[in-house]
Amino acid sequence: MLRLYDFLESGNGYKVRLLLHQLQRPFERIQLDIYNGASRTPEFLSKNPNGRIPALELEDGSYLWESNAIIWYLADGTPFLPSKPLDRARALQWMCFEQYSHEPNIATVRSWVMHPKDTEDRRVMMPIKREFGYAALKVMEGHLKDRDFFVGGAYSIADIALYAYTHVAHEGGFDLKSYKAVNAWLKRVAGQPRHIPITKG
Amino acid sequence: MLRLYDFLESGNGYKVRLLLHQLQRPFERIQLDIYNGASRTPEFLSKNPNGRIPALELEDGSYLWESNAIIWYLADGTPFLPSKPLDRARALQWMCFEQYSHEPNIATVRSWVMHPKDTEDRRVMMPIKREFGYAALKVMEGHLKDRDFFVGGAYSIADIALYAYTHVAHEGGFDLKSYKAVNAWLKRVAGQPRHIPITKG
Missing domain, CATH: 1.20.1050.10 (Glutathione S-transferase Yfyf (Class Pi); Chain A, domain 2)
Incomplete structure (x- = not known):
């Protein structure tokens, strides 16, 4: 299942959450306390070396980060991304x-x-x-x-x-x-x- | 022909110039003196309301702006943008x-x-x-x-x-x-x- 590293207050995280809900794709959400360094731990930096949420763990275990790249990937081939x-x-x-x-x-x-x-x-x-x-x-x-x-x-x-x-x-x-x-x-x-x-x- | 509104020193403009050269696509380059307000004139704002170069005038007379969106558009379907x-x-x-x-x-x-x-x-x-x-x-x-x-x-x-x-x-x-x-x-x-x-x- 998709796993989203996220912070509820973040609009960047919200972009991904909102699209996943609208695509009706199930996902697990991991809340990171980003104001207390949770996105800068060695463990998280191994997922996103830029130390930011959102980061999406894909089914193959690899990671995609940058909110707009994530929603582009999820929307591609759906009505949420134009085809022309x-x-x-x-x-x-x-x-x-x-x-x-x-x-x-x-x-x-x-x-x-x-x-x-x-x-x-x-x-x-x-x-x-x-x-x-x-x-x-x-x-x-x-x-x-x-x-x-x-x-x-x-x-x-x-x-x-x-x-x-x-x-x-x-x-x-x-x-x-x-x-x-x-x-x-x-x-x-x-x-x-x-x-x-x-x-x- | 494609027309690129540009400023030579700009790396954002250079992205487009470099790709156009590598794609061997002819284009006309319009140099704007951005340090003297040339990208904030009413005329230019009608091309890019965000008042920045590069902006690309397409063959249909419409405009595309934001350097990374322009190079994405030009590279799509070529070896310069992966297909997977x-x-x-x-x-x-x-x-x-x-x-x-x-x-x-x-x-x-x-x-x-x-x-x-x-x-x-x-x-x-x-x-x-x-x-x-x-x-x-x-x-x-x-x-x-x-x-x-x-x-x-x-x-x-x-x-x-x-x-x-x-x-x-x-x-x-x-x-x-x-x-x-x-x-x-x-x-x-x-x-x-x-x-x-x-x-x-």
Whole structure:
């Protein structure tokens, strides 16, 4: 059976959990206390040398890590990943956007708010990351203004990837009120069959 | 013809240029002066709302952006992207690693060294990004210790993605001397047919 190394609060872990539920694929979930070093032990580094969750243990005993690579692998050949090459590339484009321009700002600010620590780098970077987070939301708002989903007119892993930290952005103090298209899209994603909340393991 | 919006010094642009040369696909290259706002004009934002190069204009007049999504699209169906689903996912895993754990540290430090500006966030973040950059190199070194290439025993876009900023890391002050497996791999990548340097447009 698939085994997911995870942390419930993580949007990156949630991407995989949500897709596995929607694919109706059974899996075992291993919760790692990442704020107390559980993803940096020699044992876990032998699974993911980059020391991060999620990591997925496959049926053959090998590991796949990086949330967006995991959901790409699981979704390939299903309706959750478009089949046309250009639509696939556009899904990947939005997933790269998520990891580079969205997650390091919106997810990191949320984690700093949820697990406060008074350090110089946080003091300096918090307002910068907040500004970049809003810039990412603005890009999403522009794209969703005349679209129901990110790619190909249908719900896909591009939506899952971007939903993961957008729907909890308020936990990092982001105010999404004026992002009307984003809000309508959040509701559409949450209304998909077999949707689960981030709090469900 | 394909049209690439690019900046010569950019490793992200170089990924696309290098692959296009190796695929022997003709393209027109548009150099944008990104340090003087050329990627943030209304005209360019209509091509890539995220305001970054590279962006590729396709034959149908539409645009694809995010370097790793572009090279995935161009490589699909060629020997530069593995064909087995799990190898493809592993290529994507390393490309996600590149965009999240490698590029924001190694490429950003290089850009700060090449285009100096005395700001508080750079003063605070430079040593942190340098440390994270070395951590990414350590992960690469461990993986390459008993492998010639990142995925499936053959040169692929995973190598291209990671080569782009690793081979110029010294321009950001990174000392790669002790990373023997990385150095051997850099030579192997540079020795591939139709390789071009980052300085070639």
